[in-house]
Amino acid sequence: MQVKAPRGTYDVLPPDSKKWQFIEQIIEETAHLFGYNEIRTPVFEHTELFERGVGETTDIVTKEMYTFQDKSNRSLTLRPEGTASCVRALVEHSVYGGVMPVKWYYSGPMFRYDRPQTGRYRQFHQFGVEAFGSHSPYLDAEIIMLLVQILHNLGLIDYELHLNSVGCPVCRETYRQILITHINPVKEKLCPDCQSRYEKNPLRVLDCKIEDCKQAITDFPFIFDHLCDNCKQHYNLVKSTLEAGGIHYLHDNNLVRGLDYYTNTAFEIHIPSIGAQSAVGGGGRYNGLVKACGGPDIPGIGFALGMERLLLALDGVPEYKEPYSSLDVFLAVLDDKYDVQAMQVLERLRTAKIMADRDYTGRSMKAQMKYADKLGARIVVLMGEDEVNRGFFTIRDMQSREQLEVKSEQIISAIKDILA
Ligand code: AMP
DSSP, rough: OOOOEEEOOOOOOTTTTHHHHHHHHHHHHHHHTTTOEOOOSSEEEEHHHHHHTTTSHHHHIIIIEEEETTTOOOOEEEOOEEEEEEEEHHTTGGGGGGSSSEEEEEEEEEOOOOOOBBBOOEEEEEEEEEEESSSOOHHHHHHHHHHHHHHHTTTTTOOOOEEEEEEOHHHHHHHHHHHHHGGGGGGSSSSSHHHHHTTTTTHHHHTOOOOHHHTTTTTTGGGGGOOHHHHHHHHHHHHHHHHHTTTEEEEOTTOOOOSSOEEEEEEEEEEEGGGGGEEEEEEETTTHHHHHTTOSSSEEEEEEEEHHHHHHHHOTTTTTOOOOOOOOEEEEEEGGGGGGHHHHHHHHHHTOOOOEEEOSSSOOOOHHHHHHHHEEEEEEESSSSSHHHHHHHEEEEETTTEEEEEEGGGHHHHHHHHHH
């Protein structure tokens, strides 16, 4: 019986894995430039962490978690996102007792039982950053600048940055009441999800993607018009800092994060060219989350980028060149009696950090040259009777097609000269 990968998952084979490495490298380099260091957390956690940290009324928790009992009857869940684990680690290791702000990034697989489609998977990968311990609006701006710089460094310039403020628990509570009074008369027109959650979580109705819900709320008041002075000032400073940095954004009244611990800045990055699932990343402030997860009252802010959607976006960039999978040296072995010596030569090359390979399937000389071409070898080193007996190697530069002979002990420097 043939076993296939589970629905909503996929394999990344070479050469596509090169693209992943390229994206990961750029993202990590950019995060380091901004002073963020890596945190690695487990792929599964106690279920209650996500119930509290992601929110019991969210789709993720109510419908999408991969939850299972382990052999000791503990309820565990494959992580659906990265923030809750970072908060848990911050509290568990009392990291907040040290130097603030704490600036972390993470990357890895996340799991959500959602309906698979282009850009939406059940195992997908996120890169995210979190910064804890500062209320400064300039940190909000920095986080957004990091996100934008990552896109630029990847060559992705056709994006839309959506921005809003969801206020603080005080001004949001006033708005929440106003919102409920507006929803009540139209609630029959809302989708079943919005109908069932609107009393607990009315802000979610604002960013529901169902057309009927969008229609029903068109003349609703905006949270932006109900922000308190502090929240308005915070938002204005974030915006003016982005403007000073030449970062273009769209104020988006319907961009909300419904849960109580989300505060102030909320943002999303869209790349419209990738299709219906155009959000490549999103984030915001969550000043109440650390406390909700059993820690002290410490503010936080972060974002997560979806790697699969970045890959989709990169496919649409004409200047994007696939990272070339090439080989420095192909060692063509002309007789199997030199196999052991060939392995010694390969060892010398690789120890000198020269990427080298050979044939292991008994190809003829001609077939080995074809194979070397296929591997993208820059240089072919020939190893036959002549070469071994005389202590010389014949080196063929595959670009210039020139051939030269070098003494065995000079092979490394000769190859490095060509590669330089
Ligand atoms: P979220 O954690 O829901 O705010 O998502 C942040 C980013 O992760 C999104 O903008 C997407 O790029 C990506 N993402 C979320 N869910 C999925 C999924 N099921 N498949 C692929 N990417 C996803």
